[in-house]
Amino acid sequence: MEVVNALGRRKSAVARIYVSDGSGKITVNGREFEQYFPEVRLQYVIKQPLVKLDAAEKYDIKVNLDGGGYTGQAEALRLAIARALVKINPEDKVSLKKDGFLTRDAREVERKKPGQPKARKRFQFSKR
Secondary structure: OOOEEEEEEEOOEEEEEEEEEOOOOEEEOOEEHHHHOOOHHHHHHHHHHHHHOOOOOOEEEEEEEEOOOHHHHHHHHHHHHHHHHHHHOHHHHHHHHHOOOOOOOOOOOOOOOOOOOOOOOOOOOOOO
């Protein structure tokens, strides 16, 4: 199998991954996956598509993560892994799509408006 690459985004995080045959090793920005994401919840989120297809021990994944916070990065990585798995085997698309792993979460932070303290919050109104 040749190397398959995919891209995932969430908020301002971007995950570029390269998937090849291997033993299930995930490397994020040159570090071990468990070291980069020490929180067990985020490790679970990232491995969801692999566990769903019983492919956790089949592929080595090299990840370049950029931007955002750790939650956005983890969810961007999950989307990238799901997209790469579909490139490898298009028949898996139905099961991954049913669980929502192929849907890009388009929610972004709303910008702050001038004359207001935050995006939607207003300064206190005084009639007199």
